[in-house]
Amino acid sequence: MKFHQIILGEKEMISVEARESEEILKGLHPKKQAFFIGCSGWKGICNPGGEPQLQRMKKDLELRGLTFTGTLLVDALCNKGLDELSLLNQFRQVLRSEVLLVMSCEAGVQALSATSGRMVVPALRTVSAGGFQGVLGEKELCRLCGDCLLDLTGGLCPLYFCPKGLLNGPCQGAYQGRCEVDPKKACGWELIYERLKAQGRLEALKHYAEPRDYSEILPLIRLRSSLASEVRKE
Amino acid sequence: MTFEERLQQGGFMITSEVPPPKGIDVSELIGAADHLKGRVDALNITDSKGSVMAMSALALGHLLQERGFELILNVSCRDRNRLALQADLLGAAALGIASILVVTGDYASMGDHPQTKPVFDLDCIQLLQAIQKLEKGKDMGGNELRGAPRFFAGATVSPTPGTEAALELQLLKMEKKIAAGAKFFQTQPVFDPRAFERFMKRASGFGVPILAGVLPLKSASMGRFLNKNMPGISVPEALIEEMGNASDRVKAGVGICARIIQELKNLCQGVHLIPAGWERKVPVILDAARL
Numbered sequence: 001m002k003f004h005q006i007i008l009g010e011k012e013m014i015s016v017e018a019r020e021s022e023e024i025l026k027g028l029h030p031k032k033q034a035f036f037i038g039c040s041g042w043k044g045i046c047n048p049g050g051e052p053q054l055q056r057m058k059k060d061l062e063l064r065g066l067t068f069t070g071t072l073l074v075d076a077l078c079n080k081g082l083d084e085l086s087l088l089n090q091f092r093q094v095l096r097s098e099v100l101l102v103m104s105c106e107a108g109v110q111a112l113s114a115t116s117g118r119m120v121v122p123a124l125r126t127v128s129a130g131g132f133q134g135v136l137g138e139k140e141l142c143r144l145c146g147d148c149l150l151d152l153t154g155g156l157c158p159l160y161f162c163p164k165g166l167l168n169g170p171c172q173g174a175y176q177g178r179c180e181v182d183p184k185k186a187c188g189w190e191l192i193y194e195r196l197k198a199q200g201r202l203e204a205l206k207h208y209a210e211p212r213d214y215s216e217i218l219p220l221i222r223l224r225s226s227l228a229s230e231v232r233k234e
Numbered sequence: 235m236t237f238e239e240r241l242q243q244g245g246f247m248i249t250s251e252v253p254p255p256k257g258i259d260v261s262e263l264i265g266a267a268d269h270l271k272g273r274v275d276a277l278n279i280t281d282s283k284g285s286v287m288a289m290s291a292l293a294l295g296h297l298l299q300e301r302g303f304e305l306i307l308n309v310s311c312r313d314r315n316r317l318a319l320q321a322d323l324l325g326a327a328a329l330g331i332a333s334i335l336v337v338t339g340d341y342a343s344m345g346d347h348p349q350t351k352p353v354f355d356l357d358c359i360q361l362l363q364a365i366q367k368l369e370k371g372k373d374m375g376g377n378e379l380r381g382a383p384r385f386f387a388g389a390t391v392s393p394t395p396g397t398e399a400a401l402e403l404q405l406l407k408m409e410k411k412i413a414a415g416a417k418f419f420q421t422q423p424v425f426d427p428r429a430f431e432r433f434m435k436r437a438s439g440f441g442v443p444i445l446a447g448v449l450p451l452k453s454a455s456m457g458r459f460l461n462k463n464m465p466g467i468s469v470p471e472a473l474i475e476e477m478g479n480a481s482d483r484v485k486a487g488v489g490i491c492a493r494i495i496q497e498l499k500n501l502c503q504g505v506h507l508i509p510a511g512w513e514r515k516v517p518v519i520l521d522a523a524r525l
Contacts, residue, residue, distance in 0.1 A: 163341055164352070168359040169407035171338040172392035172422055174400050175465035181341040190399045205406050208414070211316060211360045211374070 014046035016105050016124040018053070021060050027121050028066065028099060034121075035069050035097035037086070037112065039077040039104035048104050048124060057103065057123055069097040077108030083115040094118075146217050152204050154195035161188025167209035237276035237304050237333045238386040241418060241443050247504025248525060249306065249420065249445055250516055251278035252298075254289035260297060266513035267298060273517050277303050278335060278420070278506070281310040285345025292322055296329050306388070307331050312339030315355035316364065316374050323368060327383030334387045335420060336361050336411075358389055359407070362414035388418035392466040393433035393446070394426060400466075405436050412442055420506040423449035423460075425469045427497035434501050443503035450491040450512055450519060454478035488515060492522035 028034070038054040041047045049056075051073055058068060070093030074086045087094050094100070100116055102109045103123040113120045143159045149167065150157065159165050163181040170189035173180025179187050196202050241247060252267050254260075270277060277298065279291040295307050307326050314322065326334070336358045342350045356364065364374050371382035389411040392404050408419065419437075424430045424446045437444060449467075451457050457474040460467045473490055480486030495505050509516050 164338065164354045164357075166338065166354070166357045168357050168410060170400070170403050172390065172395070172404070173340065173465045174395060174397075176396040177399070180465050181343055187400070189403055190397065193399045193403055202402075202406075205403070206410065208359065208363070208410065211356050211364075214355075 012044065012046050014105050015127045016046065016048055017127050018049070018057060019123060019125055021057070021064055024061065024101070024121060024123060025064060025066065032098040033067050033069050033096065034061075034099050034101045035090070035094050036071040036101045036103065036123075037077065038071070038073045038102075038123075039108050040073055040075050041104075042076060046105055048108075054103050061101075069093040077102065077104040078111050080111050080115050083112050087116055147212055149209060152207050152209065153192045154199055154201065154204070156188065156192050156195055158188055158192065161186070161191060167212070169205060235304075236386070237306060238417075240275045240304075241503075246499055246525065247276075247443070247445055248274045248507065248520065249276045249278060249504065250274045250507040250509060250513075251280055251308075252294075252509075252513065253280045253283055254291055254294040256286070256288050258289065260289075260294065263294070264298070264301065266509075267301075267303065269514050270516055271303065273520055274507075275304065275504075276306050276333060278306045278308055281308040281337070281339075282313065282345070283308075283340070285312065285340045285342045285347065287345070287347055292326055292329070292331075295326065295331050299330060304333075305331055306333040306335050308335045308337055309361065310337050310339035311354055311356050311358055311361060312342065312352055315353055319356060319361060320364060320368065320373055323365065323385070324379075324383060327385065332384060332386050334365065334385050336365075336387060336389050336416070359410050359414045362387055362389065362411060362416055366415045386417055387415055388420065389416040390421065391419050391437070391444075392422040393424060393437070394422075394429040394468060395466045396468070401433065405433075408437060409440065412440055416442065418442060419444045421445065421447045422466045423447040423508060424494065424498065425449075425467070425473060427494060427501065429468075430498065431501055438502075445504040445506040446498045446502050447506045447508060448491060448495055448498070449508045449510060450515070451477050451487045452512070453483055453487075484515070488519050488522055491519050492524075495519070495523035495525065 036054060036058055039048045040050055054071060054073060058071060070090055072086055072090050074082055076082055099119045099121055100112060101121050101123050102112055105124065106122065106126040109120055109122045141157065141160050143157060145159055158167055163179065164171060170187055174187035174190060175183065177186055177190050179185045193205070196204055250270050252263055255263050267277065279295050281291045282288050291307055295305050299305055309319065309322065338358050342348060342352045365385050365387050367374060368379065368383055369385060371379050373379060391408050395401055395404060419442060421444065430446060451473065454474045454477040457469040457477060460469050476490060477483065477486055498505055507516055507519065
């Protein structure tokens with residue numbers, strides 16, 4: 001497994017990391033002129049790295065032969081209104097470029113693709129929206145699976161805590177309370193056990209959880225097709 | 235006599251296991267398995283154990299079945315969704331393999347194909363329920379089967395895990411597995427019969443035969459490696475020292491294994507010998523354990 005560059009904003013709701021220059025340039029042959037647009041991010045939610053990260057990446061890419069028609073930092077690239085204004089603001093540099101290099105989470109990349117109509121290349125990769133943390137960014141994480149069983153696990157999500165997504169208790173891989181897949185993490189089921197014990201509800205562990213209904217688990221087909229029809233209407 | 239029939243007879247059971255080869259050349263494996271013929275009551279075939287890609291367990295099962303082995307087919311939940319699991323189970327039944335060991339499966343990142351997509355559509359308890367449903371003539375979708383299979387299904391348990399919470403969870407899950415149809419258990423390797431006894435005090439009450447896993451040590455460093463890397467396995471320091479001081483490591487390893495087996499004879503219904511490469515030494519170990 002490749003070792004990736006420092007993860008920007010590891011503690012935020014949305015974690016992004018910089019793509020290696022070689023990887024970025026792979027999508028840009030033959031060498032094109034790029035306009036580099038970056039996102040300032042939002043405090044507590046995401047951190048794409050701001051101006052310092054943008055300049056760092058620009059320098060490294062220039063060393064490898066990429067030329068830029070300009071750079072711009074925008075507050076929230078995921079907002080299409082802001083994107084339109086920003087692109088208009090710098091329209092000459094944007095027009096002179098053949099590709100937009102976008103330093104933001106994947107939502108910003110998609111928004112810019114829709115508003116600019118130009119080729120976009122992500123400079124970052126969205127590693128995870130670890131889970132929905134509520135609108136004010138708390139620590140409780142939701143996998144948005146659409147098939148909740150928090151009542152059976154004392155309020156702890158086994159999908160989040162268990163890489164195997166086991167619903168009927170742990171596997172045999174836990175070592176000193178740590179998960180066999182990532183020893184830095186606790187075995188989710190041991191956490192659930194302690195939580196239920198504290199609630200005096202250990203008998204909940206005896207409940208048989210049925211196999212999941214993946215036809216009802218996000219991303220739901222009915223949501224995907226409605227989005228597609230929206231785009232066609234535009 | 236089938237594995238099920240031998241269990242019902244009573245008497246101390248002995249099972250062992252062979253891993254399918256990584257490739258199609260089964261000659262060495264069959265040679266190794268032949269050493270176990272007549273010495274074991276049944277032979278497990280592992281299912282890409284440790285997430286190391288190997289030939290289909292079902293295919294090897296068929297080849298060994300033809301040579302007269304009594305088999306237990308390991309079925310892991312890691313690689314197949316419910317369609318494929320049911321398909322393979324029906325295939326096994328059609329080929330005359332009835333004994334099944336249901337396992338959750340090691341995570342893919344532990345093996346030699348870490349990039350693969352782990353499935354885990356069902357967990358082992360849901361798979362045991364699915365087996366019961368197939369036996370009643372229906373698949374998981376509720377559709378009638380053209381010919382219902384009959385299985386003898388078992389599961390695994392970790393008898394000496396690292397924490398109290400883990401032990402409680404293992405016992406709880408064991409009860410759930412029995413409720414879902416598990417008729418026998420093979421455990422993770424045991425190195426400390428006293429710790430295993432504590433587990434058996436609770437588990438023997440469940441009324442289901444338990445075969446304790448036994449893994450021969452090949453060296454002191456293997457003992458240390460197991461302690462460091464294999465969850466749920468804890469090799470006492472005294473045994474590691476014994477291996478380290480031994481002039482003949484094979485003799486020491488065989489001796490320790492036989493001693494453990496003899497202590498386990500009074501505690502459970504049998505042993506499951508995991509040779510891990512020492513298939514040819516299994517008869518020696520069994521001789522030393524007077525089995």
